[in-house]
Amino acid sequence: MTHKAKKVVIITEKLILDQVLKIVEAAGATGYTVTSAGGKGSRNVRSEARTTVVEAFSNVKIEVIVGDATAAERIATEVADTCFGNYSGVTYLQDVEILRPHKFTRTS
Amino acid sequence: MTHKAKKVVIITEKLILDQVLKIVEAAGATGYTVTSAGGKGSRNVRSEARTTVVEAFSNVKIEVIVGDATAAERIATEVADTCFGNYSGVTYLQDVEILRPHKFTRTS
Amino acid sequence: MTHKAKKVVIITEKLILDQVLKIVEAAGATGYTVTSAGGKGSRNVRSEARTTVVEAFSNVKIEVIVGDATAAERIATEVADTCFGNYSGVTYLQDVEILRPHKFTRTS
Numbered sequence A, B, C: 001m002t003h004k005a006k007k008v009v010i011i012t013e014k015l016i017l018d019q020v021l022k023i024v025e026a027a028g029a030t031g032y033t034v035t036s037a038g039g040k041g042s043r044n045v046r047s048e049a050r051t052t053v054v055e056a057f058s059n060v061k062i063e064v065i066v067g068d069a070t071a072a073e074r075i076a077t078e079v080a081d082t083c084f085g086n087y088s089g090v091t092y093l094q095d096v097e098i099l100r101p102h103k104f105t106r107t108s
Helices: A014-026 A050-055 A069-083 B014-026 B050-055 B069-083 C014-026 C050-055 C069-083
Strands: A003-013 A032-040 A059-066 A089-098 B003-013 B032-040 B059-066 B089-098 C003-013 C032-040 C059-066 C089-098
Touching: A003 A014, A003 A069, A003 C089, A014 A032, A014 A059, A014 A069, A014 C050, A032 C059, A050 B014, A059 A069, A059 B032, A069 A089, A089 B003, B003 B014, B003 B069, B014 B032, B014 B059, B014 B069, B050 C014, B059 B069, B059 C032, B069 B089, B089 C003, C003 C014, C003 C069, C014 C032, C014 C059, C014 C069, C059 C069, C069 C089
Parallel strands: none
Antiparallel strands: A003 A059, A003 A089, A032 A059, A032 B032, A032 C032, A089 B089, A089 C089, B003 B059, B003 B089, B032 B059, B032 C032, B089 C089, C003 C059, C003 C089, C032 C059
């Protein structure tokens, strides 16, 4: 049997990873996953070579699973408001089904 | 408040990354994320060692968010039709919820 | 036209990648994708530095697409039961839409 939960995905510059993770942890998330990523956003200069942009891998993709949509939306909004004025980034939510809901709730 | 959108995921050989990104950009996507990946597809030789296949990281995972299902399906179909006859790859769509829809629409 | 399928995501220690992939293959999956990942789980020591945990990239993210929810849930449950007593890890399911369902069904 599975339980519904929300995943917040944040893709942004590696430079501000620590700042983003502080927001994620302050919101009560019990864990997160980070992968190295390259890419192009709506703000990138068009003339830049495609492979150069991708191969720099100067972005990070952060994934956080939280129990409910409200917490997920709060993290996404706070990261966007705090960080995406000065740094490029994108954030979105996805539905997920988890096996053990207690792992995603802080018990302190 | 969030808005519904579609994510196209394409996993294929690193060799044809540029070719795939050209299709993605021509379809009007304003951005994409690329990560390095290993793995095994339905076409891989079975006898190959599991860890060798994975550790080569000779694949890429490309993620593109677009505003509607029609655009997403068009990208997935065109990549599959153009590239997956000669190169191994897989593509699928996922529902996502985004915060700022204008970032995913080309305004030119 | 797309077809509904399920994606199983498993994030765990790189050490047991082979053990997890054996479970995935035994369950009849025709392919999988592996990416290198860092992160923090509900079990991590809090005092550990955030960037150290992330930059070690000692985790792997394994993604497997299967045709139906039952197969997906069976893989997730078996990996959790077999591996997550001794190793940290998390697993969840997601809905996906695929183009070519025959690629995700073993024909042997």
